[in-house]
Amino acid sequence: MTLRVAVIGATGRIGSEAVKAVEAAEDLELVAALGRDSKLETLVESGAEVAVELTHPDSVMRNLDFCLHNGIHVVTGTTGWNEERLAEVDRWLGEAPEVGLLIAPNFSIGAVLTMHFAQQAAKYFESVEVVELHHNRKADAPSGTATRTAQLIAAARDAAGLPRQFDPTTHALPGARGADVDGVPVHAVRLRGLLAHQEVLFGDTGETLTIRHDSLHHSCFMPGILLGVRKVGQTPGLTLGLEHFLDL
């Protein structure tokens, strides 16, 4: 039995790669590939069991609303998440308790491990900042991965009883110290030629630790997407982060 899969955002940088990955997987069947102008009803007509949603922060909520209320499990990597949006999808999932939704800030194993290692390191260092670097077509800043990394670091610092970092800056141009994500500064670089890169910099007396990850091609996201597609239907409700489907 093959699993019937649709890709929403099939013409995009990652979506087009996801189409090829699903087509190449023997246990999956690509039943629909939707672009910006496609009708969401196609998902129901095609009998999709799982939708891979890789579009834009402006369209992800509409797509999830449709899928979850039509009993279609979703794996999404689209960015732009905040507390209000997460609360809204949680409410939709409450209305469709049998449906699974995976929101993965990053599907690449290296990025997931970066977040994991950063959480482990967080309680040992007084200072921490995150620098993310992406291609210059990206809509959101800081990246979903950097935001999630900073949130996880902040939670680990809080759990260890570490105080918020002291920043003595009194004179600065707007943005010079980055975005403040739960007390962790996050800096975003946009540059033609890059794909997706991140450094987590830790510092304490006489030493620094840098954890760096580089995505060099969209193929790095495919094993994570396929894992999510295979697992999401057996995991009703919201799963935030691919790490929950990995044996870390």
Ligand SMILES: NC(=O)C1=CN([C@@H]2O[C@H](COP(=O)(O)OP(=O)(O)OC[C@H]3O[C@@H](n4cnc5c(N)ncnc54)[C@H](OP(=O)(O)O)[C@@H]3O)[C@@H](O)[C@H]2O)C=CC1
């Ligand atoms: N979690 C992860 O591991 C990863 C997540 N991402 C995220 O995935 C998302 C897509 O990235 P990327 O592929 O680079 O983006 P692209 O702009 O290359 O592709 C976006 C896709 O969504 C469609 N789209 C764009 N805007 C809308 C809209 N308003 N309504 C409906 N469809 C729309 C586009 O259609 P059209 O071509 O017609 O514009 C295209 O098919 C981003 O949020 C990005 O951050 C990316 C890589 C990895």
Ligand SMILES: O=C(O)C1=N[C@H](C(=O)O)C[C@H](O)C1
């Ligand atoms: O837009 C991208 O390209 C990426 N988006 C995701 C993010 O915002 O973290 C994942 C990866 O960094 C690529």
